[in-house]
Amino acid sequence: MAASSCRGVRSILWKYGSCGKNFCVSRSKTVPQLPVRHICVSSALWKKNLAAAGPQKFTLEFINKQVEEFEIGKRHLANMMGEDPETFTQEDIDRSIAYLFPSGLFEKRARPVMKHPEEIFPKQTAVQWDAEGRPFHFLFYTGQQSYYSLLHDVYEKILAMERHQDNMRNKGLFTSETKQILLTGSRWLLKEEIEEYLVENISDHDYMRMIQLMEKLLSMPYCSLEEEFILKFRKQLEVQSSKHEIPALQYDPQGVTFSVADGRRKTAKASITLRDSGSGNITINGRNYLHYFPLLQDREQLMFPLHFVGMLGRFDVEGSVEGSGHSAQAGALRLAISRALLSFVSEGEVEKMRQAGLLTADPRIKERKKPGQEGARKKFTWKKR
Structure with a gap:
């Protein structure tokens, strides 16, 4: 009995003695001896907090090191291909990688690049708090400080414009x-x-709120005062008509102008010759x-x-037209006539x-028949037996 009691006391002393960093014993004449545990953070809990902090943030030193390695690799690749490293462009790099590392993978993102x-590395926001953990921006705790800061700026401009008005x-x-902002050929x-x-994710509702606020700013009489600010959130649309090649006018021996x-x-190919000063004959x-x-x-x-x-x-x-059926031939001729008219x-x-x-x-073509089906979309009649 005495031996078991000694072993129990010895185990308790060993238990508290091994955790001397986390426990201390207070001695008092009136208060019994009680173990007091200090607050500490274990390495496992620290790793868990790091995992919950989100994706890894790439530092500026890391990005600069990657850029330096990219430039070195670019020069080595140019020397391997017998090109001048100073004039070696990204298109040359892509062509060289495709030549040196041929891949038959259909997914382009899986190919060597x-x-x-x-x-490669996505954009990320800079550190938003100081050494003591205080955030720099007053909207930090909204979770979307850049978005709400933008709304704040837009509303301030609306109030300033109302005061000016x-x-x-x-x-x-x-x-x-008053002078209005020219928005032709642009979009939000x-x-x-x-x-x-913003380097932030926003919802569809937040996006609509921002567009509505920008539209309100744009509808004000003196919106031209903030033209530079508004145009930052507009994008010019590419003029599609500039892509169409206008055929040059030609002249026959009689001096009559014509265009080809x-x-x-589908599979129909058509060629058209438009002769000016005609009588409207179509052959x-x-x-x-x-x-x-x-x-x-x-x-028609x-x-x-x-x-x-x-x-x-x-x-x-x-x-002249050949291939496919009558409907596709008519469509091919219509497109050829439209292109020939561009010269006039x-x-x-x-x-x-x-x-x-x-x-x-x-661009529409006939859809291919699928195996196991009666047609391109039609299925075989299902029978239970």
Whole structure:
């Protein structure tokens, strides 16, 4: 019995003695001896907190080191390919990597790449608190400080514009016919573009709130005072009509101007010659279009481009077409006629034709039949037995 008691006391002393860093014993004449535990953080808990902190933040030193290694690798790759390292562009790098490391993987993101670190590592916000843990920004605890800071700035500009408007009204100089911002050919930044600008993720509701606030700022009479700020959140649209090549006018021995263009739809290929100062005759493969296209719908396809620009009956049309069916041939001829008309119309009419869809090729083709099915989409009749 005494031996077991000694072993129990010895185990207790060993237990408290091994945890001397975490426990201390207080001695007092009136208070019994009680173990008091200090607050400490174990290494396992520290790792858990690091994992819960989110994705790893790449420091500036790390990015600079990666850029330095990229430049060294770029020079080595240029020397391997026999190129000048000073004029070795990113296109040359991609071509060299595809040559040295050929890959048959269909997923392009799984293929070997060598890109600049700024393209590989995502953008991230800088450290937002000081050494004592105090955040720099007063909107830090909203969780979206950049987004709410932007809304705060927009609303401040609205209030400032209202004050300016009141001052002009008090001076008797207010007028609603003020200079407006030219927004033709531009659009608001998309949600993904705003997220990239703010380096924050926002919801669809937050995006709509921001656009509504910007629209309110844009609708004010003196919005031109903040033109530079508003245009930061607008993106210019590419002029599509500049992509269309306008065929040059040609002259025959009699001095008559004509234009030649091609068109395609499905497997049909068409070629058109428009001769100016004609009588409106249309021949397809040496035959009158009334005999070549018995259906009224196909004839309307041919006449629509000429009718749209108001030049019906002005040209003699000579066309040749082959392949596919009558509907696809009519579509190919219509596209060829539209392209040939570009040489005879103004830039404004070219843009109207583009908006009407006359200059856009129809990319639709017949969908292939799928194995195990009756057709491209149709399934076999299901039978239970």
